[in-house]
Amino acid sequence: MSVAIQEQDFDVAAELAAMRNSSNKIGGMVTFVGLVRDFSSDGRVDSIHLEHYPGMSEKALDNIISVASARWNLISARVIHRVGLLLPNEQIVLVATASQHRGEAFAACEFIIDYLKTDAPFWKKELTPDGGNWLETKTSDVQRIKHWSAKNGEAA
Amino acid sequence: MKISLLYFGRPRELLALSNETADVPDDISTLGALLAWLRLRGEVWNRELADNRVRCAINQDFSGLDAGIRDSDEIAIFSPISGG
Numbered sequence: 001m002s003v004a005i006q007e008q009d010f011d012v013a014a015e016l017a018a019m020r021n022s023s024n025k026i027g028g029m030v031t032f033v034g035l036v037r038d039f040s041s042d043g044r045v046d047s048i049h050l051e052h053y054p055g056m057s058e059k060a061l062d063n064i065i066s067v068a069s070a071r072w073n074l075i076s077a078r079v080i081h082r083v084g085l086l087l088p089n090e091q092i093v094l095v096a097t098a099s100q101h102r103g104e105a106f107a108a109c110e111f112i113i114d115y116l117k118t119d120a121p122f123w124k125k126e127l128t129p130d131g132g133n134w135l136e137t138k139t140s141d142v143q144r145i146k147h148w149s150a151k152n153g154e155a156a
Numbered sequence: 157m158k159i160s161l162l163y164f165g166r167p168r169e170l171l172a173l174s175n176e177t178a179d180v181p182d183d184i185s186t187l188g189a190l191l192a193w194l195r196l197r198g199e200v201w202n203r204e205l206a207d208n209r210v211r212c213a214i215n216q217d218f219s220g221l222d223a224g225i226r227d228s229d230e231i232a233i234f235s236p237i238s239g240g
Contacts (some may be wrong), residue, residue, distance in 0.1 A: 034240050050239070051164060051165065051168075052164075052239070053162070053164055053213070053216070053232055053234070055216055056213060056216035056232070057239075059216060081239060081240075092240065093239070093240050113240060116239055116240050117237075117238075117239060117240045118237070119218075119237075120237065120239050120240075121164065121213070121232075121234065121237050121239075122237060122238065122239025122240070123164055123165035123166075123234065123235060123237060123238055123239070124238040124239065125165075125166075125169075134165055134166040134169075134235050134238070135238035136235060136236035136238055137236040137237055137238060138238075
């Protein structure tokens, strides 16, 4: 279970190989990779600037992974979030989970990225031909969180 | 009291400030009162630190405007988060 916040890119294959090699009990791994798009609802996006709150962001991600681990039987979880200037098509974030059976890895991976969006202190500014704008927490992301608490009873 | 203030996201950029140590009057006892006090600094402060524009954390925990503040707290003021 580990978290990294870094400027440099990450190698998904290397991360998954390390996860796979960490245990012979893993039956499945699930990954989510978030990428920079070259558009938004307002038009073209040339790049994004990402910043975080050092100290709190690591703590928040550790906490999200702890909550996921208490809810599902995870063998491993890895979150890497990049900061700094990122160009379209670049990787922003990796969430990878491993468990004995796929269901738990799928659910935990989705849970972690959903909570990352609402609970981890990162900020994204889209740089556009007109200047730029700071993105804010989307209502749809806040709504997604509610479905996790609604499903509380059925956690495996 | 001395409060360590950190700014992130939109307010950091528009206030052109990422951190400071502020000497806050002792009768400012909540986060909401602190924001109101900071808004007196001028037009851009008044606009960017409006209650409905910012979120805050006290000692690295998200906190509401009615949360109490104390000497030597680390208080972060930021626009709504947008990671991932």
